[in-house]
Amino acid sequence: MTGKELLEGMSFVKDEIVQESEERPSRKRQYIRLLSMAACLCVVIAGAFAWEYFSRPQQLESAGSVASGMDGAENLQQYESAGNTASEIDREANLQQESAVEPPEDMMNYPFEAAYIRISADRTELEEPEMMPNQSVRLIRSARELDEYLQQNKALAHSENSETGEALPVSFERYGEAFFSEKDLLLITPEQESNISGYEIQSLHPDSSDGWVIEGTVFTQDDGAADEAQWQILLEIPKDLITPDDKIVLNFQNG
Amino acid sequence: MEDAEIVGLYWRRDEAAIAATASMYGNRLQCLSKRILDSDEDAKECVNDTYLHTWNRIPTERPSFFYAFLAKICRYVSLGKLDWNQAAKRNADVVSLTAELEACIPDNRMQQYLQARELGELLSVFLQQLPEDSRLIFMRRYWHMDSVEEIAARYGFSQSKVKTQLHRTRTKLHHFLESEGIAV
Numbered sequence: 001m002t003g004k005e006l007l008e009g010m011s012f013v014k015d016e017i018v019q020e021s022e023e024r025p026s027r028k029r030q031y032i033r034l035l036s037m038a039a040c041l042c043v044v045i046a047g048a049f050a051w052e053y054f055s056r057p058q059q060l061e062s063a064g065s066v067a068s069g070m071d072g073a074e075n076l077q078q079y080e081s082a083g084n085t086a087s088e089i090d091r092e093a094n095l096q097q098e099s100a101v102e103p104p105e106d107m108m109n110y111p112f113e114a115a116y117i118r119i120s121a122d123r124t125e126l127e128e129p130e131m132m133p134n135q136s137v138r139l140i141r142s143a144r145e146l147d148e149y150l151q152q153n154k155a156l157a158h159s160e161n162s163e164t165g166e167a168l169p170v171s172f173e174r175y176g177e178a179f180f181s182e183k184d185l186l187l188i189t190p191e192q193e194s195n196i197s198g199y200e201i202q203s204l205h206p207d208s209s210d211g212w213v214i215e216g217t218v219f220t221q222d223d224g225a226a227d228e229a230q231w232q233i234l235l236e237i238p239k240d241l242i243t244p245d246d247k248i249v250l251n252f253q254n255g
Numbered sequence: 256m257e258d259a260e261i262v263g264l265y266w267r268r269d270e271a272a273i274a275a276t277a278s279m280y281g282n283r284l285q286c287l288s289k290r291i292l293d294s295d296e297d298a299k300e301c302v303n304d305t306y307l308h309t310w311n312r313i314p315t316e317r318p319s320f321f322y323a324f325l326a327k328i329c330r331y332v333s334l335g336k337l338d339w340n341q342a343a344k345r346n347a348d349v350v351s352l353t354a355e356l357e358a359c360i361p362d363n364r365m366q367q368y369l370q371a372r373e374l375g376e377l378l379s380v381f382l383q384q385l386p387e388d389s390r391l392i393f394m395r396r397y398w399h400m401d402s403v404e405e406i407a408a409r410y411g412f413s414q415s416k417v418k419t420q421l422h423r424t425r426t427k428l429h430h431f432l433e434s435e436g437i438a439v
Contacts (some may be wrong), residue, residue: 013398018327020390020396021391
């Protein structure tokens with residue numbers, strides 16, 4: 001049999017087969033195809049969003065302290081616990097991601113609470129106050145670490161909270177296991193001068209390298225204080241925001 | 256006018272049936288024939304032959320799918336015309352002589368027709384076994400003689416899909432015909 005005979009034989013296939021092939025593809029068929037394509041498109045878009053959403057915490061983590069320094073998952077968890085919707089979380093996360101490129105200054109700052117402690121030598125029963133190294137920062141991540149620190153720096157036990165007047169170590173009692181389950185503590189010993197009347201921390205943010213910057217203002221007075229006072233600042237920061245290996249720079253401006 | 260009404264005119268031997276057929280399906284038949292013959296004049300001649308054949312066959316036949324009925328006639332006539340044209344190009348004298356001798360062979364054309372009909376029935380069985388997409392693509396290519404591009408555009412498939420489907424269907428047809436004892 002030749003191809004030509006086969007082609008001629010095709011002329012005699014059943015009418016209904018010819019009719020079927022002559023008809024235009026039905027609208028239903030076209031709709032099914034369009035719906036299939038639309039469904040595929042939706043899956044692709046959803047996949048892209050999902051990928052972006054789930055990969056963001058890793059991006060933030062990998063960006064480290066340069067971008068945000070805060071663990072992305074924890075960040076999201078905080079928003080979720082505050083009752084924010086997914087889209088709000090997404091939007092906020094987007095803002096944070098954008099901040100990695102060119103962040104507005106206020107977007108880079110992290111929440112903290114500060115307590116300012118003035119350690120007066122007059123109130124110590126020690127012959128000489130144990131002076132802590134100036135311009136130093138110590139990260140405390142547990143109640144046990146804090147106890148050890150207080151043992152090493154007994155002068156703190158004879159100081160008071162400059163705002164509340166609360167005697168220490170009463171002020172330290174709140175820094176128990178419950179506190180350290182949610183937060184860490186930064187113990188800052190700023191530069192000591194006799195004419196310093198106080199400090200105020202303005203911001204905590206990552207610097208351009210792998211470290212952190214604590215910005216603050218130092219207030220001075222004309223006359224030096226009579227006692228050999230020493231200042232220490234307690235900074236309550238989000239848990240695991242800063243690691244022991246991170247470099248921290250203090251930047252105080254005169255107020 | 257509905258197909259049934261046109262067929263009714265043929266049954267009543269009303270010559271208006273030809274005009275109605277030409278009005279309804281003349282252009283489509285012309286396109287089908289021209290696709291085979293690549294000539295407006297030859298296509299027009301074949302379409303007129305189609306009307307004549309239809310006039311002769313209705314009655315006694317009453318087609319359920321009128322356009323398919325017309326198209327099949329038109330296609331067969333056009334292929335016959337193509338065969339004649341190609342032979343004529345080879346050598347007019349030889350073709351003429353061959354035609355004269357073929358006239359001496361009893362029912363030669365009828366035998367070919369019967370063979371083609373039998374093959375058509377086999378092909379119908381084969382095509383009905385195929386998935387719808389494969390069947391439509393195969394019919395558009397080898398019955399309507401559409402190009403691959405046209406088929407792809409008609410059904411919204413990619414050209415590669417059309418080519419793949421055609422290849423697979425040809426392979427299946429080869430096995431089918433072999434299983435039916437037809438050497439190809």
